[in-house]
Amino acid sequence: MKFFSILKKELREMLNMQMILMLVFLVVVMYSMSGFVDSAIDESMEESAEIVLCDKDNTDFSKSVIRFIEHPTAETEADNEVKLITLESDDYAAELKRLDKKSFVIIPEGFTDKINNGEQAELIYVSKMTSFSTMSNMNAGSETAVAYIEAAVKSAIFTNKVQLGKLSENEVTQINSPITIKENTIVGDKSSEISQMILYSSVFGQTLLLPLVVYMLILLGSQSMINAVTAEKLDKTLETLLSAPVSRLSVLSAKMLAAAIVALINAAVYMVGMNNMTTAASGAVPEEYKKYAAELGISFGLKYYLLIGIQMLLSTIIALSLAMILGAFAKNVKSSQTLLMPILFLTIIPFMAAEFIDISSLPGAIKYLLYAIPFTHTFMASDTVTFSKTSLYVGGLIYQAVFLMVCVIAAIKIFTTDKIVTASENTSSRRKRKKHSDN
Amino acid sequence: MENEIVLSVKGLSKQYKKGVYASQDVTFDIKKGEIFALIGPNGAGKTTTIRMIATLLTPTEGDALVGGHSVTEEPDKVRKCLTYLPDEAGAYKNMTGRKYLQFMADIYADNKSQAAEFVKRAEEICALGDRLDDKAESYSRGMIRKLLLARTIMPHPVVAILDEPTSGLDIINALEIRRMIRTLAADGMSFLLSSHNMLEIEYVSDRVGIIANGHLLETGAPKELLEKYGAQNLEEVFERVVKNNEVL
Numbered sequence: 146m147k148f149f150s151i152l153k154k155e156l157r158e159m160l161n162m163q164m165i166l167m168l169v170f171l172v173v174v175m176y177s178m179s180g181f182v183d184s185a186i187d188e189s190m191e192e193s194a195e196i197v198l199c200d201k202d203n204t205d206f207s208k209s210v211i212r213f214i215e216h217p218t219a220e221t222e223a224d225n226e227v228k229l230i231t232l233e234s235d236d237y238a239a240e241l242k243r244l245d246k247k248s249f250v251i252i253p254e255g256f257t258d259k260i261n262n263g264e265q266a267e268l269i270y271v272s273k274m275t276s277f278s279t280m281s282n283m284n285a286g287s288e289t290a291v292a293y294i295e296a297a298v299k300s301a302i303f304t305n306k307v308q309l310g311k312l313s314e315n316e317v318t319q320i321n322s323p324i325t326i327k328e329n330t331i332v333g334d335k336s337s338e339i340s341q342m343i344l345y346s347s348v349f350g351q352t353l354l355l356p357l358v359v360y361m362l363i364l365l366g367s368q369s370m371i372n373a374v375t376a377e378k379l380d381k382t383l384e385t386l387l388s389a390p391v392s393r394l395s396v397l398s399a400k401m402l403a404a405a406i407v408a409l410i411n412a413a414v415y416m417v418g419m420n421n422m423t424t425a426a427s428g429a430v431p432e433e434y435k436k437y438a439a440e441l442g443i444s445f446g447l448k449y450y451l452l453i454g455i456q457m458l459l460s461t462i463i464a465l466s467l468a469m470i471l472g473a474f475a476k477n478v479k480s481s482q483t484l485l486m487p488i489l490f491l492t493i494i495p496f497m498a499a500e501f502i503d504i505s506s507l508p509g510a511i512k513y514l515l516y517a518i519p520f521t522h523t524f525m526a527s528d529t530v531t532f533s534k535t536s537l538y539v540g541g542l543i544y545q546a547v548f549l550m551v552c553v554i555a556a557i558k559i560f561t562t563d564k565i566v567t568a569s570e571n572t573s574s575r576r577k578r579k580k581h582s583d584n
Numbered sequence: 585m586e587n588e589i590v591l592s593v594k595g596l597s598k599q600y601k602k603g604v605y606a607s608q609d610v611t612f613d614i615k616k617g618e619i620f621a622l623i624g625p626n627g628a629g630k631t632t633t634i635r636m637i638a639t640l641l642t643p644t645e646g647d648a649l650v651g652g653h654s655v656t657e658e659p660d661k662v663r664k665c666l667t668y669l670p671d672e673a674g675a676y677k678n679m680t681g682r683k684y685l686q687f688m689a690d691i692y693a694d695n696k697s698q699a700a701e702f703v704k705r706a707e708e709i710c711a712l713g714d715r716l717d718d719k720a721e722s723y724s725r726g727m728i729r730k731l732l733l734a735r736t737i738m739p740h741p742v743v744a745i746l747d748e749p750t751s752g753l754d755i756i757n758a759l760e761i762r763r764m765i766r767t768l769a770a771d772g773m774s775f776l777l778s779s780h781n782m783l784e785i786e787y788v789s790d791r792v793g794i795i796a797n798g799h800l801l802e803t804g805a806p807k808e809l810l811e812k813y814g815a816q817n818l819e820e821v822f823e824r825v826v827k828n829n830e831v832l
Contacts, residue, residue: 380674385735388638388668389691390660563641567600 161479167486196227196286197249202256206301210252214293225289237271238331248272248284248341250291260298263306263316266324268294272341273331274441276503276528277352282345291326298323332441333533339437347434348443353500355527358415359457360496363520366411366461367468367488370404374472375481384566397560400469401462401553408461412454443531452530452538453523459545460523464488466552473559473568495521503528505537516541519548588616590742590774591637595646598632598798606632608798609646614743614776619769621777621789622800623818629798630778631671634745637776638668651742667692667741669732671748671778677721681712681731684720685738692739702738709764710734726757733761737768744768745776750784762788782818792818794825801825 196214200207215227230249232240241249251269259266268291272284302320328340377383386396438444467488475481495518498504504515504525515521522529522541529538559565591614598607607629614620622630635641637648639659648655651665675684685706686699693699707716710730720728729750736744749765750758765775765788779785785792786806794802794809802809802825806818815821 376677380677381670381672382674382676384635384638384640384670385668385673385688385732386691387640388663388666389688390663391691392660566635566640 158479161483164483167483171486171490192247193280193283194285194289195246196225196290197230197244197246198227198290199230199232199249199251201232201254202252203254204257206257206260207252210294210297213297214290217293225293227290236336237329238273238334238336241271241273241331246273247275248287250287250294252294260301260319260323261305263313263319265319265322266298267327268324269327269329270340271329271331271336274341274344275332275506275532277345277348277531278499278503278528279501281503281506282341284341291324295324330437330441332443335441337437337440339434339441343434344438344441344443347438348445352527355453356496356499356524359460359520359523360492362408362411362415362457362461363464363492364489366404366408367464368485370465370468371472371475371481371485372478374469375475375478378473378475379477387565393561393565394557397556401466401556404465404469405458405462408458408465412457412461415457442533449530453526456523456526456538456542456545459542459549460520463519463545463549463552464492466549466556470552470556470559473565491518492520494518495524499524499528505529505534516544519545589613590616590651591620591776592649593633593637593646594648596633596636596643596648597645598629598636598641599644605629605798607636607795610795610798610800611646612793612800612803614774616774617769617772618791619765619775619777619789621779621785621792622795623779623782623785623792623822624795625780628780628795630780630795631747632798633795634668634747634776634778637743638666638745639663640668665742666745667736667739668745669736669747669749671751673732675720675723675728675731675735678719680719681710681716681723681727682707684731685716685735688735689738705740706734706738709737726753729753729757729761733764737764737773740773743774743776747778748781749777749779750781751779758784782822786818794822796822796826796829799829801829 198211198214200211211227211229214225216224230244230246232251233243234240241247249271251271253267253269256266256268270287270291272287275281299320302316302323306316306320327338329336330339330341330344374383377386387393468485471484471487472481475484495504495515498515499521504512504521505528507515522538522545525541526538528534529541559568593610593612596607596610597605599605610629610633612620622633624630632641636643637650637655639655639662643656647657650662653661653665655662675681676687679687682703685703689699689702689706693702710716710733712727712731715723715727716731720731723731729752733746733749736746746765750761753761762784765777769775769790775789777785777789789806791803791805792809793800802821804812809818809821810816813821813824815824
């Protein structure tokens with residue numbers, strides 16, 4: 146009985162009106178987002194699963210291989226839709242752009258001859274890398290095509306040779322590994338003979354670390370700022386300061402500048418740390434891969450860190466400004482934590498999205514919804530800087546600067562008016578006064 | 585006490601929303617070296633009135649002149665003439681008492697030597713000794729209040745505004761602070777106090793203003809009011825004043 150009384154009291158304290166409103170807001174946001182995310186993932190999966198083939202060999206065998214992909218013999222497997230393409234040149238980057246595809250597989254001329262001669266036949270696998278997000282680096286369709294082609298070739302060799310009797314050593318090798326794959330990865334207009342997955346794996350640590358650092362920087366920074374403002378309000382040191390012979394703008398600008406300096410120090414420390422970690426991690430990456438990555442323009446040098454650093458700095462200052470504004474509305478320490486929730490949502494949504502999806506390739510509404518969150522641009526910065534999405538980077542930077550200005554104006558509005566003193570006051574007491582005066 | 589008026593409040597009102605007055609048409613004066621106290625229950629409008637005078641809130645109507653400067657027209661000049669000690673205020677927890685005094689002295693002083701003078705004066709007033717080198721987070725409530733009172737007094741303001749100066753303090757600390765206020769007033773400093781502890785105010789103040797529901801209902805010296813209303817103490821005066829105004 147006593148326990149339940151205490152439990153009831155605790156729940157009442159924890160589930161206050163602010164918390165309930167935030168939860169309702171979260172449910173509404175998540176619910177409305179889920180539809181967009183579903184369609185975005187479906188679209189991404191659909192694009193990834195598309196089988197695009199170019200049959201340069203054009204023999205009965207290559208045609209039968211394509212038919213096999215379209216209608217697999219096993220009953221458990223569903224039919225596949227194969228899009229056959231014709232290439233106009235060997236400039237794969239230009240061809241991918243022209244065809245508006247993420248990847249394709251080429252059955253080169255002489256493919257059938259090589260199989261018939263007992264040699265390993267080569268397939269050419271071309272894929273485009275546009276982002277470091279997980280889903281954008283999946284090319285399920287082309288992977289499927291390669292697997293089917295290998296199965297079809299094995300089957301053909303088995304039918305034509307194994308059944309005839311003894312096999313030579315080369316023929317055994319051919320059966321075990323009937324085809325080789327020559328992979329080409331495209332980044333922008335550059336092409337390099339490296340597997341997209343190998344390239345992605347070699348930079349995975351780097352690309353995973355950056356969003357995590359941004360996430361921590363925003364959350365820790367805004368939490369410490371909201372706590373500081375709340376403490377200053379609750380201790381009434383702010384009232385003391387605002388009644389002293391110093392302008393409110395000086396109080397505000399000192400706070401903002403201090404926050405910016407702390408953000409700058411944080412960003413610099415994290416960037417140095419990241420650089421060290423990357424240097425250590427890149428030691429494990431073979432030199433050959435680094436060479437290919439550099440050929441494609443994927444390198445994490447000073448320019449990269451500088452551009453990312455600017456984005457991180459802006460995001461952190463925005464978060465600190467928002468925290469400062471929200472802190473003005475805090476009634477107590479508990480409510481300050483609840484007030485932090487909007488920043489938490491605005492951080493976690495683009496963080497998760499950027500980890501899995503190439504945000505710039507999303508359908509219009511959800512893409513612009515995510516772009517409206519200022520932190521999205523920093524989570525995307527690794528992509529926009531590396532994959533030369535200059536307009537997106539610059540646009541994001543401008544948007545962040547405008548957003549920051551709006552935050553600063555809002556902060557000035559709050560600090561230079563009565564709001565800084567009255568914002569957190571309980572409105573119920575005012576209602577009581579009104580009731581009284583009405584009587 | 586001299587006749588020079590250092591604070592003149594004229595028809596000061598604060599309306600938060602249409603028809604919702606926290607303070608309405610409040611008028612009173614404070615002379616040099618006088619201790620004037622606004623008394624009333626919680627939510628009567630004392631803090632709102634004080635905040636308007638301290639330039640924290642903008643009056644909806646009326647004005648107040650502090651040392652001849654208008655709170656609506658010259659808030660920067662007003663802030664140089666007054667100091668404000670909010671109710672239940674704290675100090676920066678990470679600062680030592682001395683650092684806190686230095687920080688506030690830098691804000692009030694025009695130069696370094698004046699700041700040093702302010703700090704010296706505050707150190708004497710608060711009498712915290714070596715504890716001034718400890719962080720404020722380790723101070724008791726009484727020590728914090730003494731530190732803040734010293735901070736309020738150190739620039740020798742024209743008017744010092746103290747909101748509930750002894751709230752939450754034990755009898756000894758409360759007595760010390762009251763004595764300190766009386767001594768400083770005798771030296772010519774003016775005080776505007778607010779309190780819901782009417783017995784305390786009766787002891788410390790020269791004149792009181794009774795405020796309820798945002799209206800200043802009565803002003804006068806405690807003795808005059810006791811005689812006028814035939815009361816034993818200010819609490820009875822307050823009760824009768826409020827009842828009379830309800831009847832009216």
